[in-house]
Amino acid sequence: MTHDDHEWWRTAVIYQVYPRSFADADGDGTGDLRGITARLEHVADLGADAIWLSPFYPSPQADGGYDVADYRDVDPRYGDLQDADDLLERAHTLGLRVVVDLVPNHCSDQHTLFRRALAAPPGSPERALFHFRDGGGPGGDEPPNDWESMFQGPAWTRVTEADGTPGQWYLHLFAPEQPDWNWDDRRVHDEFETTLRFWLDRGVDGFRVDVCDAIVKAPGLPDWPHATHGVVEPVDGVMPPMWDQEGIHDVFRAWRRILDEYEGPRILCAEAWLPPERAARIVRPDEMHQAFNFAYLSLPWDAAAIRDTVDTSLAANTAVGAPTTWVLSNHDVMRHASRFGYDGPVELESGVGVDDPQPDRALGLRRARAATLVMLGLPGSAYLYQGEELGLPEVTTLPDDVRQDPVWERSGHRTRGRDGCRVPLPWTADGPSFGFGASADTWLPQPEDFGTFAVAEQTGDPASTLELYRAALAFRASSGLAAGELRWLEERGTADAGLLAWTTGPVTVVANTGTAPVALPAGTIVLRSVPDAVTEGMLAPDAAVWIRA
Numbered sequence: 001m002t003h004d005d006h007e008w009w010r011t012a013v014i015y016q017v018y019p020r021s022f023a024d025a026d027g028d029g030t031g032d033l034r035g036i037t038a039r040l041e042h043v044a045d046l047g048a049d050a051i052w053l054s055p056f057y058p059s060p061q062a063d064g065g066y067d068v069a070d071y072r073d074v075d076p077r078y079g080d081l082q083d084a085d086d087l088l089e090r091a092h093t094l095g096l097r098v099v100v101d102l103v104p105n106h107c108s109d110q111h112t113l114f115r116r117a118l119a120a121p122p123g124s125p126e127r128a129l130f131h132f133r134d135g136g137g138p139g140g141d142e143p144p145n146d147w148e149s150m151f152q153g154p155a156w157t158r159v160t161e162a163d164g165t166p167g168q169w170y171l172h173l174f175a176p177e178q179p180d181w182n183w184d185d186r187r188v189h190d191e192f193e194t195t196l197r198f199w200l201d202r203g204v205d206g207f208r209v210d211v212c213d214a215i216v217k218a219p220g221l222p223d224w225p226h227a228t229h230g231v232v233e234p235v236d237g238v239m240p241p242m243w244d245q246e247g248i249h250d251v252f253r254a255w256r257r258i259l260d261e262y263e264g265p266r267i268l269c270a271e272a273w274l275p276p277e278r279a280a281r282i283v284r285p286d287e288m289h290q291a292f293n294f295a296y297l298s299l300p301w302d303a304a305a306i307r308d309t310v311d312t313s314l315a316a317n318t319a320v321g322a323p324t325t326w327v328l329s330n331h332d333v334m335r336h337a338s339r340f341g342y343d344g345p346v347e348l349e350s351g352v353g354v355d356d357p358q359p360d361r362a363l364g365l366r367r368a369r370a371a372t373l374v375m376l377g378l379p380g381s382a383y384l385y386q387g388e389e390l391g392l393p394e395v396t397t398l399p400d401d402v403r404q405d406p407v408w409e410r411s412g413h414r415t416r417g418r419d420g421c422r423v424p425l426p427w428t429a430d431g432p433s434f435g436f437g438a439s440a441d442t443w444l445p446q447p448e449d450f451g452t453f454a455v456a457e458q459t460g461d462p463a464s465t466l467e468l469y470r471a472a473l474a475f476r477a478s479s480g481l482a483a484g485e486l487r488w489l490e491e492r493g494t495a496d497a498g499l500l501a502w503t504t505g506p507v508t509v510v511a512n513t514g515t516a517p518v519a520l521p522a523g524t525i526v527l528r529s530v531p532d533a534v535t536e537g538m539l540a541p542d543a544a545v546w547i548r549a
């Protein structure tokens, strides 16, 4: 740890656990909290500082738990509150902090307050907690505006009123089972402040805040004829009426005041698909601590593009005194070991089917390992997604009839979605589900070769991806590189095509995204992304090294 404890989050490596797919203690084919607790040592051994748990709250699972029916309990599939307490205690004993997911933009259509809103008449206080509107057109048959759901189709669903007649419409930026809260209503603020305190009192160290930039909508919900995909850019200088409205910042300031009341610090991390300069406004000193860097996650394996985004990200965050974060994968995007196995741009969230062009696995993994040394060699905080330390590929061969991502149905079976990065983890080479649990019938099927990626298979093999991660995290922590200041070694334009080279702290990082070998600066190589990365002082294509000057 290079910073004092109080500043842990500035350089932290935070490991994302997707509870459904991490480890299954009760043998029902779905991961659970006791499974996580039993396997936490893996995360501690890896050298991470904290875990972030995707939602484990009661939920019909219309969107993998991001449809929350009760913010202050545990879904019986995952265990109970005692299991959550045990997980926290075990994590803290192992020196791991625990960040949980807060989902404030929408709940589940099974949430008590939404059920009450449906049962109440138009114009009632119950309905005011959500965005209910009369429809347009004759008979109110048209949605109130032209907004599209992020999962395709209109962002509005019409309800049937108590008397059986077609009634009002409610807004859902995601699935119809995920009604958006109305943050113009003070009671919504109170509800979430109670939830924050509930988990803070139980000892969590922070919150990752789901689509936090969408909670406040522009007054009047004006039409917006542009689709949103990936990082949201302003159109003619105007942000879309559902993203990054000024009102979000007061909410974050109020939450920050609550977190600051607790011994800590406890942290807030923004999930907002915004360009670095807009995301940086969320991490001003009195708002959140960190924001995900989705501009970085969206990059191709290309030195010039990486350098540009590193520069703009560091500049934007440094200007507000916040650390920059780095991330390559999460539960919403194609795993980077597969993404980098394609030449050309890749749709991050669309998924791949068995009949689609398949990634080049060896190339993807080689680049992924180099990309890992690039990411972990940057100053700031880094997020890892479970399984990336195993070099796990996206599962691109899932049968269509097992798909669970709501976008698959909503798109009329055109967009496969995100299931391929959510397949349960392999822990051992054999066993009914490669050590995931006692059942072979896992909620998404594992491919036959998953055992070759297992934790037990890779442990102790110095050439494995797992040992590369362990070594990189250990060196990152002991060298203090994450607290350093980045200095490029070459002037822009003078560098070889594909060369990325910088120093931070006592470490020089060199990566080669090009097609020809590049010369390495002097110094002792402390880590190489692949065993054949360096020959006679030259760094091979699609490789990276860390050098101690």
Ligand code: NOJ
Residues within 6 Å of the ligand: 063, 064, 066, 103, 174, 210, 211, 271, 331, 332
């Ligand atoms: C972002 C989450 O990461 C994703 O999984 C979810 O579908 C949407 N937000 C909606 O909650």
